Amino acid sequence: MRITIIGAGVSGLVAGRRLVDAGATVIIVDKGRSVGGRLATRRIGGATFDHGAQFFTVRTPAFQAQVDDWVERGLVEVWTHGFAGDDGHPRYAAPGGMNSLAKDLATGLDVRCPVMAFAVRPSEGGCDVVLDDATVIAGDAVVVTTPLPQAFSLMADAPIEIDRDVFHADYDRTIALLAVLDRPADLGSVGARQAPSDDVAFVADNQRKGVSEVPALTLHAAPEWSLAHWDDDIEALAIGLEALAAPFVGEAEIVERQVKKWRFATPQRVWPEPCWTTLDGRIVLAGDAFAGPKVEGAHNSGLAAAHALLG
Ligand SMILES: Cc1cc2nc3c(=O)[nH]c(=O)nc-3n(C[C@H](O)[C@H](O)[C@H](O)COP(=O)(O)OP(=O)(O)OC[C@H]3O[C@@H](n4cnc5c(N)ncnc54)[C@H](O)[C@@H]3O)c2cc1C
Known part of the structure; x- marks a missing residue:
């Protein structure tokens, strides 16, 4: 199976990793200069800033397994158990900056940055991604992990049934x-x-x-x-x-x-399913608008997207 993933944030990278592990050929494109999306870290002189996600919590076994692995390898530590007193729930941070976790997820994957997807276009038996320089990445299926208004633009001219309710998220x-x-x-x-x-x-x-x-x-x-x-x-x-x-x-x-x-x-609104798939199964939408507006939700939505394609 050849799959193109649009977006190298947590959800796209997690989907890519799982699909590659299952034997798929995966290309991930992101319009940013590097991977991570909202897992963003910036340097100004000797200072380092997490400027998107600041920390994360864990509520599900799937994400716990990922976080345990990061903790074991020293990529993640417990920052605190509460910002207004100890409530017993760990808040995790990454000593190398949140973006280091995206770089870790991207290791060994075919990620292309900065590459802007322009349109998603179903083809004979598959689904292509047209890039903004008119290059076409041909494949069997596409996972779109951009924020939903951007996903809508990518798919607006495609001859597919779109449940417009999915995209009604500001x-x-x-x-x-x-x-x-x-x-x-x-x-x-x-x-x-x-x-x-x-x-x-x-x-x-x-x-x-x-x-x-x-x-x-x-x-x-x-x-x-x-x-x-x-x-x-x-x-x-x-x-x-x-x-x-x-x-x-x-x-x-x-x-x-x-x-x-x-x-x-x-x-502002989270879709009740962890991802959304077109009837023909060739396009899957994923990201934090599906499994929850947090790092954990994005992770779990990426996993769900991979499972939707693997059956
Ligand atoms: C300011 C801020 C603070 C936050 N704080 C926390 C927090 O403390 N704890 C927490 O758990 N979560 C926090 N979050 C939320 C968390 O960062 C997100 O839920 C998660 O990172 C989303 O991952 P994603 O993969 O769904 O989307 P994204 O990370 O947005 O990834 C989507 C990717 O798609 C790419 N893209 C878009 N359009 C195109 C295109 N046409 N072609 C190619 N690529 C494209 C983008 O460049 C982006 O990299 C915060 C977010 C922000 C912005």
Whole structure:
């Protein structure tokens, strides 16, 4: 079986790994410069920032098996058991940055970046992917793991029955501030706060978390703040975000800063099945809009997509 996967985030990589292990020939394309999607880590000088997913939890045996493997190989550690007191549930982080987990999943897979898929086109007995340079990757089936509005664009002109309900999912936006500090942030022993105010969804010091050599603050503005300020120019955004960060920056000085905008940060609605397959079984949709808007959901949706194709 020749399968093309669009998207090298967690879901696409997990699907690819499982399909290759089962003997399929898999090509994964991603429009980003590298793998990972929302598992993103960025360096600014000596500072390292997780700027998409910050940590993850585990609730299912399938994901637990993956996390146990990462822990055994030193790629993942328990960061804390709660951001507002110990509730007994581990929150995991990756000392090498969240993106190191995507790189691990991608090891040995045929991943092509940056390669933009333009359309998904059923063919005689199979399904092709047309790239934006008009190249065609021929195959038997396609797994689409992009956020759903992007998946809809890829499939809109394909002669296939699309259940439009699947695509009726908008996504919350997130605007992030990445700030290099001259000393640690004022964020207590854990080094992070979850929803400390109406306007802030999460704030963390990546040094305290064990990811950065120097103090490096990631702040995620809440969805409502992010929507209200989406079209502000970057300087105005940076000033607004710095004001949100001020209580956590404390006595420290911001040495350098960047702003990052996530248009498709979190699906507002999650489809009840872990993936969605066309009637002819040639196209499978997967990603965190199916099994839950988290790293674990994306992982489990990728597994479900592979199983849907393997039967
Ligand atoms: C700011 C933020 C904070 C988060 N915090 C947490 C957290 O603390 N804990 C947690 O568990 N989860 C968190 N999440 C959610 C988590 O990151 C996601 O659920 C998960 O990473 C989604 O993986 P995915 O494979 O479904 O999608 P993605 O990672 O979005 O992968 C989709 C890929 O498709 C690619 N793509 C899109 N269009 C095309 C195209 N036309 N051609 C080729 N490639 C294309 C994209 O480049 C992308 O790499 C957070 C997300 C964000 C944005």
